[in-house]
Amino acid sequence: MSKNIYNEFQIKELEKNPNVLCASERSISYSPEFKLKAVTEYKNGKAPSQIFIEQGFDLDMIGKKQPQRCLKRWRDSYERFGKEGFLTERRGKGSTGRPSLKQLSAEEKLKKAEARIKFLEAENDFLKKLEELERQALKKKRY
Structure with a gap:
């Protein structure tokens, strides 16, 4: 999560981007298709900031380091879970606590x-x- 706090205008601008599922004051949720495309392009040699700029993101708005942070998370997820890591919801599916x-x-x-x-x-x-x-x-x- 970014330290940026987005105002209403910025949230509306972000939500106009087809790669954004939703945006709030503190976070941006990106589409699974965009995440997969970004990881693929990164593996083909594109820089994270270049990928975000080409997809219509304003780095001054989202933060200069945000593309690197996002791609680091997404690459880790892709390596652990593959393509399905972006397409399925995994939160809350881990350990259920003490063994029965x-x-x-x-x-x-x-x-x-x-x-x-x-x-x-x-x-x-x-x-x-x-x-x-x-x-x-x-x-x-x-x-």
Whole structure:
């Protein structure tokens, strides 16, 4: 995301460009076709800024370094996911957090339960010691 903040006029100008899906005060969403074309042209030797200028973008408006940043991201995405990386939505499709207990074997479940018991026992011991220290502090305060 750019540090630029676009005004209403700039947003309207950006949205007139067929390579822009939508624009807001802080970001520009480019069409997947443009991303793919830009990566292909870059691989054929064109400079990022040249690609953006030829596609009708004003570098003074979007920022001189924006083409390089965009193409770096798009190249990485293209290398990892190929052409489909631009055509499908991947956000939120990664890790779903902790692995489900359903997927763990009985042995793994047992290890996990034993580790939890050990942790809870240590927590109990700590809380008992803390309560004892608080009682001792109260006794000293009274005398």
